[in-house]
Amino acid sequence: MLQLDRLTLTQGTFRLTADWSAVAGSRIAVMGPSGAGKSTLLSAIAGFLTPTTGRILWQGQDLARLTAGERPVTILFQDQNLFPHLTVAQNLGLGVRPDLRLSAADKSGVETALDRVGLAGLGQRRPAQLSGGQASRAALARALLRARPILLLDEPFAALGPALRTEMLELVRRVADETEALVLMVTHDPQDALALGGSLAFVAEGVVQAPTETQALFSDPPPDIQAYLGRK
Amino acid sequence: MASRARPLSLVAPALAALLLALVLAPLLAVGWRGAGISLGPAEWAAVRFSVLQAVFSAVLSTFLAIPVARALARRNFPGRGVLITLMGAPFLLPAVVAVLGLLAVFGRSGVLNAGLVALGLPPISIYGLHGVVIAHVFLNLPLATRMILQSWLSIPAERIRLAQSLGFGPRETFRHLEWPMLREVLPGVALVILVICLTSFAVVLTLGGGPSATTIELAIYQAVRFEFDLSRAAGLAGVQLAIGSIAALAAWLMTSPAGFGAGLGRDLELSAPGGWRKAGDIGALVGVALFLALPLGAVLLRGLPGLGEIPASVLPAAGRSVLVALTSTILATVAALTLALASARRTHLLAEAAATLPLATSGLVLGTGLFLLIQPFAPPMSLALPVTVLVNVALSLPYLYRILLPEARALHADYGRLADSLALRGWPRLRWLVLPRLARPLGFGTGIAAALSMGDLGVIALFAGEHQATLPLVVSQLTGAYRTEAAAAAALILVTLSFALFWAFDAGGRRAAA
Known part of the structure; x- marks a missing residue:
């Protein structure tokens, strides 16, 4: 509560x-x-x-x-929810481990989360290469991952x-x-x-x-x- | 903010306090030893000459920069971009090299005097007040030009179009657009150059001297080095500190943070008048290009043949210089980044003070203080290089801090909360957020610090024995001994290393940011 x-x-x-x-x-x-x-x-x-x-x-x-x-808590801001210099997968990975030392299980977790929000295969893109809707999905995928x-x-x-x-x-x-x-x-x-x-x-x-x-x-x-x- | 103290929040105040102590301790030593020392006529002459040459240099550099900046602002020609970029170079040029180049053109056996003698005219001497001023104008005219050009190009395009639609000629444009802008910017430009020239040492060491052309900095050097009169040195350093503080404070208040690398290549809006004004602009540009290029060309011409047989002292000195430059740059960068990140989070007076205080001092003032502190415990000569590193850290800190602070602020505003909410702290925050986002200003700032540290001749002259000389000191000694060719060869190596260091850091930063 x-x-x-x-x-x-x-x-x-x-x-x-x-x-x-x-x-x-x-x-x-x-x-x-x-x-x-x-x-x-x-x-x-x-x-x-x-x-x-x-x-x-x-x-x-x-x-x-x-x-x-x-x-x-996971929070999504009005904008700037993704770090522009990191890939989408890294942005998600930060939600699991801030030092980005991801285990194989962590990595497959990132892939699954991307898949769940409809961004399968886009993990290696930079945020600038995503549409506004896709960027929102990526941020939600991180929320999903952090749970x-x-x-x-x-x-x-x-x-x-x-x-x-x-x-x-x-x-x-x-x-x-x-x-x-x-x-x-x-x-x-x-x-x-x-x-x-x-x-x-x-x-x-x-x-x-x-x-x-x-x-x-x-x-x-x-x-x-x-x-x-x-x-x- | 969360109530629990983060480790980093203790690091910054501790570091700021350490840096303040590093600068304040020598200043207190100077004050302690120098208090009550009454200055004689020779010292007052040095004070007068210091101020006089700095004022002349600042005023002349600023006024000569106006026509050059205006020509660059309203003319478009092939090579304009290159010329503007080259204008950034003298800021990083070691002063000893500039002096050597000017000697080659204006010196006793220089090009100018050869011409005068051939015409049957008496030769001129570059030593004394006018020589010092010429060298300072050479080093600072480009800086002044870039600063003035920047504000010329920041006149809003709408206002220029309005002026054109009202049918303003060059005279009205000057009166209503350019003069108000100049009135705003010129005092700041002149003050910045005044501060630089007040603490200039290398130029005066070679071109000044004697009872009529000794600055405070040079007098300090002579008191420590030749007369071993530390009380007199401390008294002089106290006066230098007082004058430097006033000038630095005034400059700090009068100028907004200078954008060294900001783009100066926007589309031209100003109309380019023809007639005598065009001739004037061409004259200004050709004149400044020759004034800057001839001395450097002369160093190149004289130095190249000498490269085959450089004196044995040059290479070890070059090694020491690179080592000093790299060490002090790394330390200064870590310090400036820590302070800038702390200041970006919230106003941090201690950090601000630690990053600003060194502006009021000079290499020789700090050097004198450190000399006084070390002397009871160890022979100062044995610590020449560590002391040089410390002083270089202190003196490059303000530049680095000012370059990093706006970027650190933007980073905090844009991504601080996201990083906090993801528990991105400590090393991972540095590794994944700060370093990649600040790579460009970090590369540029460290490049500047490294080049300045590489070319600096100041405190090392106070401390160095035979086996601690840095490359600028060797160049200066060779110049003083009239071994022109060897000096030019060593100067070439020095310039190459300085610019290579700048380029390596700057390009590294740009590549990491891409």
Whole structure:
């Protein structure tokens, strides 16, 4: 279980609070106006921002003691998810062993992961030789390979067209199913939130609200979500 | 940030503190010994001459660079790119070689005086103030030209097109576009050159001297080497430090980080006026090309025949120089990279201070301090080469740091979080992220450091006994002994090694980055 225990995050004058928990394997879309603090929340869980007060716990353990790399977390950023000077296979390998001393089993694991996301045979390419969709797939393949129990997606597909984005969401669901990961996905698009399934945590006015079942929320939205969605 | 201390986060402050101590300890020794020493008329004359020659050199280099930069900015001709590239070379040219070349052209038996005598005119002497200034202009005019050219080419194209659409002639273009740009950039250019000339030693050692043409640096050298008056040397070093600090601070504040290798080859936007202005531009370019090429050509012509019978001292000295250059370059690169990576993560005052402080000093100031520190424990001569390595590390650190810092910052901004989230730390982070991404600036920076260290004649002159001379010192000694041909041959070897070192590191970096 992921617990945000009376969490307060501050960046300059900006303040964000959250106080809720989610069971392992949940799918949570994080939605809200620009600048509301969606990325800030993900940064804190990933270990790039120290909470001002409160705790972030995973299965009862406080994550504060762990560095970003030690946390049970894989994060996909908006861009720069792959190192441009390394091959796709090396980029994946880093997710298994940062020193890239890969055993034969590790290497075949990389191949399998590439195969699973539809990039079979492209392991020797550099990121610059991939399309935007392929780069996203490679990043997801690394998430699959790392199989960390929390998967954070900070709008990694924002630059892709609608059709590709649908494809990627499909892939996210498959990766999450296979790794049984809890997914927190930042998005602006209600369709994405619905496609992810599960629940939605709305962020506004400095508060990350507790996740509520997405379908139910959209069929009877409270006023602030109604205002955000632009429905009368 | 994660709360647990990473090993690297302790390495950088420790290293910064060590480097600061390396520079501060000699400075304190100088201050301790030099405090209360009252300077006599001879010392004040040295102070005056130091400032005078530096101001003349800086002003002359800067103003002569303006027409050259303008010609390069608005004319397109075959060989323009080559000429601009060659302008980068004198920065790496060992000063002793430049002096030798200038002697061949302007010296007692040089080309110029041969011409004057043939015309029945009295010969001129290159020794003294004007000789020192000519040599400094030779070494720094190209640097000034490149800096000014860079800002000429950074005038926004839109503004140039606007000026052209308004029908501006050359006069209006100068008044409304070029002069405002020049007013911004010229003080910084002049200050950078002033700092370089204040600490210049090799040039003054050969072309200066005597009561009327001795700089502080030369006076320090004479006090240590000939009079063995360490208190006087320390007093002089204190004055040099004070003047150097003020000038370096001013230059630091006035200039933005210089892009040594930045592309200067964009499409020409400025219109190229004809008439006398065209003749003027051609004159400026031909003049500067001759001024730079003739002395170097003379070294080549005189040196080649001498290569067959180089003095026995040359080859061992070359070996020592390469060893000193490589050792100090490796140490300086490790230090600069560590400091730059720490500074890229967050503002790191200790690292910033450690990388900046050496700018205020000079080889002979640090050398005097180290001499004072070592002398109670061991004969300084026995440590000539290690001391030279240390001083070279300190003096090349600011250059390397300034080249690496912006790149390290970009690396941190682009990939720092991804690397952190993948637990990429320590050696794997260096191996798989930092070295490949920074290969190009690392290669360029180490190349510069190696060439500067190879050609430097400073602290070694204070310490060297017979068996520790580096190649620049040997060239200088041969020049001083009027063994011109042998000196030119040794100078050729020195130049070749300096540029080979630069090329090897720079090309290595570019290849690793590709």
